[in-house]
Amino acid sequence: MRHRDLLLLAALIAVAAFMRGMFLFRAPLFVRHDSVTYLQTGYELARGQGFDVPLRRTPLYPLLIGGVVWALGEDLDGLALVQHLLGLGTVVATYLLGKAMFGRLAGFLAGVLVAISAPLLIYEHYILAEPLFIPLLVIGMLLVVTALQRERAWLYVLGGLVLGLAALSRPIGQALLAVAPLAIVVHKGDLRAALRPAALVLTGFALVLVPWVIRGALATGRVGSAGAVGQTLVGRIIRHDEGFVIPGPDSPTNDTDPTRVAIRRLVLTQMARDARPSAIAHRVREQYGLSEVEANAALQDVALEIVTDQPQRFFWGTLSKFRRLLVGEDERLRVHWSTRKDGELRDTWTAEQSIAHLYSPPSEVEEREYQTAEALTRIFQPYQWAAPLTLLTLLGLGWGLIRGPRGPTALLALTIVALVFPSALLVGYVPRYRYPADPLLAVLAAGGLVPLGLLARIAVRRLANARAGAPERPRPAADVPEVSA
Numbered sequence: 001m002r003h004r005d006l007l008l009l010a011a012l013i014a015v016a017a018f019m020r021g022m023f024l025f026r027a028p029l030f031v032r033h034d035s036v037t038y039l040q041t042g043y044e045l046a047r048g049q050g051f052d053v054p055l056r057r058t059p060l061y062p063l064l065i066g067g068v069v070w071a072l073g074e075d076l077d078g079l080a081l082v083q084h085l086l087g088l089g090t091v092v093a094t095y096l097l098g099k100a101m102f103g104r105l106a107g108f109l110a111g112v113l114v115a116i117s118a119p120l121l122i123y124e125h126y127i128l129a130e131p132l133f134i135p136l137l138v139i140g141m142l143l144v145v146t147a148l149q150r151e152r153a154w155l156y157v158l159g160g161l162v163l164g165l166a167a168l169s170r171p172i173g174q175a176l177l178a179v180a181p182l183a184i185v186v187h188k189g190d191l192r193a194a195l196r197p198a199a200l201v202l203t204g205f206a207l208v209l210v211p212w213v214i215r216g217a218l219a220t221g222r223v224g225s226a227g228a229v230g231q232t233l234v235g236r237i238i239r240h241d242e243g244f245v246i247p248g249p250d251s252p253t254n255d256t257d258p259t260r261v262a263i264r265r266l267v268l269t270q271m272a273r274d275a276r277p278s279a280i281a282h283r284v285r286e287q288y289g290l291s292e293v294e295a296n297a298a299l300q301d302v303a304l305e306i307v308t309d310q311p312q313r314f315f316w317g318t319l320s321k322f323r324r325l326l327v328g329e330d331e332r333l334r335v336h337w338s339t340r341k342d343g344e345l346r347d348t349w350t351a352e353q354s355i356a357h358l359y360s361p362p363s364e365v366e367e368r369e370y371q372t373a374e375a376l377t378r379i380f381q382p383y384q385w386a387a388p389l390t391l392l393t394l395l396g397l398g399w400g401l402i403r404g405p406r407g408p409t410a411l412l413a414l415t416i417v418a419l420v421f422p423s424a425l426l427v428g429y430v431p432r433y434r435y436p437a438d439p440l441l442a443v444l445a446a447g448g449l450v451p452l453g454l455l456a457r458i459a460v461r462r463l464a465n466a467r468a469g470a471p472e473r474p475r476p477a478a479d480v481p482e483v484s485a
Contacts, residue, residue, distance in 0.1 A: 004104065005099075005104070008095065008104065008107075008108045008111075009092060009095060011108075012091050012092070012095055012108065012111040012112065012115055013088055013091065013092065015112065015115045015116065016087065016088050016091040016114075016115035016116075017088060019115060019116060019121060019376060019379075020084040020087060020088070020121065020124070022372070022373075022376055023084075023121060023125065023373055023376050023377075024077070024080055024081060024084055024125075025077065025369075026366060026369035026370075026372055026373040027125055027333075027337065027362075027366060027369075027370075027373045028337075028340045028360075028361075028362045028363070028366055029076050029077075029079065029080050029125060029126065029127055029340075030122070030125055030126045030127070030336045030337070030339045030340065031126070031127050031339050031340065031345055031349070032126070032127075032128060032339065032345075033276065033278070033345065033348060034128060035126065035127035035128060036345075036348050036349050036352060036355070037054055037057060038057070038061055038062055038065060038127055038128070038129070039065060039127055039349075039355055039358070040352050040354060040355050041053055041054075041057070041062035041065070041066075042061075042062040042063065042064070042065025042066040042068075042069060043065065043066070043069055043074075043354060043355050043358070044354055045062065045063070045065075045066035046065075046066040046067075046069035046070040047069075047354070049354065051066075054292070056171075056228040056231060056232075056278075058129065058167070058168045058169055058170060058171055059168055059212060060129075060132060060165060060168040060169045061128075061129040061132050061133075061169055061170075064082070064132055065079060065127075068082050074358060076127075076358060079127070080124075080125055083124045083125070083131035083132075084124050084125075084131075086124070086131055086132060086134075086135045087120065087121070087124040087131065087134075087135070089135040089139070090114060090120070090134050090135040090138055090439060091111050091114050091115045092111075093135060093138040093139045093141075093142050093439075094107070094110050094111050094114045094138055094439040094442060094443060095107040095108060095110065095111035096142055097110070097138060097141055097142045097145060097439075097443055098110035098111065098442075098443045098446050098447070100142065100145050100146060100149065100405075100408070101145060101400065101404070101405050101408050101409070101412075101443060101447060102396070102400070102404065102405075102443070102446060102447035102450050103450065105446075105449075106443070106446035106447050106449060106450060107443075107446070109442075109446040109449065110439070110442040110443045110445070110446040111442075113380070113382075113442040113445070113446070114438065114439050114442050116379050116380040117380055117382060117438060117442075118331055118376075118377040118378070118379065118380060118381050118382075119328070119331045119381075119382065119431075119432075119435045119438065120134070120435060120438060120439075121376065121377060122331055122333065122336055122377060123432055123435055125336075126336075128432070129169050129170045130170070130432060130435065130436060132169045133166055133169040133170040133173065133436055134435070134436045134439065136162055136163075136165050136166040136169055136173075137163070137166045137173070137415075137436055137439075138439045138440070139162050140159055140160075140162035140163035140165075140166055140176070141159075141411065141412065141415065141440065143155055143158050143159030143162055144156070144159035144160075144163070144180055144183075144201065144411060145405075145408040145411065146159075147159055147197065147201075148183075148184070148187050148197075148405075148407045148408055148411075149405070149408075151197075153197075153200055156197050156200035156201050156204070157200050157201070157203055157204040157207075158204060159180070159201060159204060160180065160200065160201035160202060160203060160204025160205040160206075160207075161204035161205070161207055161208055162204075163176045163180065163201075163204070163205055164204060164205040164206070164207065164208030164209045165208055167205070167208070167209055168208060168209065168212060170436075172418075172419055172422060172423065172433070172436075174209075175418035175419070175422060176205075176415065176418060177202070177205060178418070179411065179414045179415050179418045180198070180201045180202075180205075180411065181194070181198035181201065181202065182410070182414055183407055183408070183410045183411035183414055184197050184198045184201070184407065185198070186406060186407050186410040187406060187407020187408070187410070187411075188407070228281075228296045228299075229296070229300055229426065230277075230281070230295075230296040230297060230298065230299030230300030230301075230302075230303060231277035231278060231280075231281055231296055231299055232277070232426045232427055233299075233300065233303035233304070233307065233426060234267075234271060234277040234280065234299050234302070234303050235276075235277040235427065235428075236426060236427050236428040237271070237303060237306055237307075238271050238274055238275075238277075239274070239276075239277075239428070240321075240427055240428025240429055240430060241313075241317045241321070241428045241429075243313050243317065244306060244310060244313055244317075245310065246268060246271050246272050246306065247268060247305075247306065247309075248268065249264075249265040249266075249268045249269045249272070250265065251268075253305075259288065260298070260301075262288075263284055263288055263298045264298075264301070264302055266283065266284060266287065267280055267284065267298065267299060267302045268302065270283060271302075277299065280299060281295045281296060281299055282295075284298055284299070317428070318424050318425050319424075321423075321424035321428050321429045322420060322421055322424035322425075324429050325420050325423060325424055325429060325430075325431065325433065325434045326420060326434065327383070327386055328382055328383045328386070328431055328434055329383050329431050330381055330383045330384065331377065331381065331383075331431070333370075333373060333374045333377045334374070337362065337370065340360075340361055340362050341361055341362065346359060346361075382438065389441070389445050391448070392444075392445040392446075392448030392449065393441055393444045393445045393448060394448070395447075395448030395449075395451055395452065396409075396443075396444035396445055396446065396447030396448035396449075396450070397409060397413055397444055397447075397448075399447060399448065399450055399451045400412075400444070400447055401413075403451075404447065404450070409444070409447075412440045412443060412444060413444070415437070415440060416437045416440055416441065419433070419434075419436055419437045420433070420434055420437060
């Protein structure tokens with residue numbers, strides 16, 4: 001009883017390690033088109049060939065890949081191992097966050113949900129930034145919550161620093177720049193009292209982010225840490241949203257510059273053919289000699305033209321995608337497994353000479369282990385428990401804002417919205433953009449059990465008091481046992 005935290009953490013780590021250990025060598029690393037860029041950038045860094053991060057990418061995940069390749073070699077199982085170890089860190093941080101906000105039991109239940117979550121297990125097995133972004137996000141939340149509770153200046157700075165690292169893992173992390181100060185204001189209840197801690201968090205954030213922004217500005221002439229809004233919006237219009245009407249390439253335009261009109265025609269033609277946004281940007285650069293920044297701006301102009309001409313489609317589509325992202329979906333392993341057999345993905349990967357030799361389809365041994373790997377992903381799918389989890393999350397949110405830790409609860413709620421809503425707004429429905437919020441949702445859901453537990457305790461106590469205060473009823477004669485001589 002003197003080491004309850006260690007006991008519960010050991011149990012959580014054992015469950016999480018069992019799930020990840022059983023999955024690790026049974027499935028090949030999964031990939032998307034983004035994976036190729038990440039892998040190539042990290043691999044070339046490990047081999048001393050420079051560090052050329054594209055406009056849309058943040059640097060921290062390629063740095064992780066480069067470090068793993070340098071330390072563990074070119075076998076991609078090493079990368080999978082490191083990413084699942086980071087997943088264990090997510091489980092531990094979730095337990096500590098839940099405990100700090102709602103108590104030890106709530107922290108343990110939140111940790112269990114994260115330890116056995118199929119979406120988190122699957123996406124820890126991807127060559128994508130999520131396996132790094134998620135633990136950094138949860139650890140940053142934990143540090144800021146602890147700072148709010150203990151009022152330690154160094155904790156505010158450290159929390160901001162870790163959240164800054166999260167922003168260098170995925171561009172959406174930049175939204176936390178506004179979230180943390182707002183949560184501090186809610187916690188303090190006074191704007192003046194919130195100024196100093198908010199400034200400390202932003203200082204930690206700036207220590208990490210500003211050097212990268214300066215580096216990017218010197219290299220591209222563009223102020224910003226990462227992101228390509230033009231390509232992102234084009235992707236939403238043609239790939240992740242249904243209902244947008246794409247104008248014809250020769251449709252009327254107010255632009256009189258012949259070069260911009262020709263670029264618009266090319267972009268609209270490629271959009272009508274459902275080309276990938278990155279491929280459209282590459283085509284514009286090659287044909288008109290534009291820089292990466294200029295090509296993205298050209299795509300952004302066309303995308304904004306379509307959005308402003310169809311505002312209702314954009315508004316209702318955004319709300320629909322936001323709702324769907326919050327609900328999630330049933331993640332079927334076969335869909336992710338097939339990414340290592342997809343011909344287009346294979347060609348994209350093998351077209352890059354530096355990493356072409358790293359490609360391989362699932363091995364015969366992995367194919368034989370598919371059923372076991374799939375069984376692990378069927379243990380807990382949050383989508384299948386959407387109704388009770390939603391109810392518990394709302395209860396936890398209400399309890400935290402009214403009777404519990406108001407500031408930390410606001411921090412988690414605002415972070416969830418900041419992660420999911422911009423994804424719905426700019427990208428559309430891509431389920432993996434919701435999963436970084438899952439540990440935070442798990443904490444709120446576990447917190448929802450607190451008021452239920454209090455109500456149950458009150459009900460039991462009243463029932464016990466009622467029974468103790470009720471007069472004893474005489475037993476019927478037939479029930480009285482006979483006593484022999």
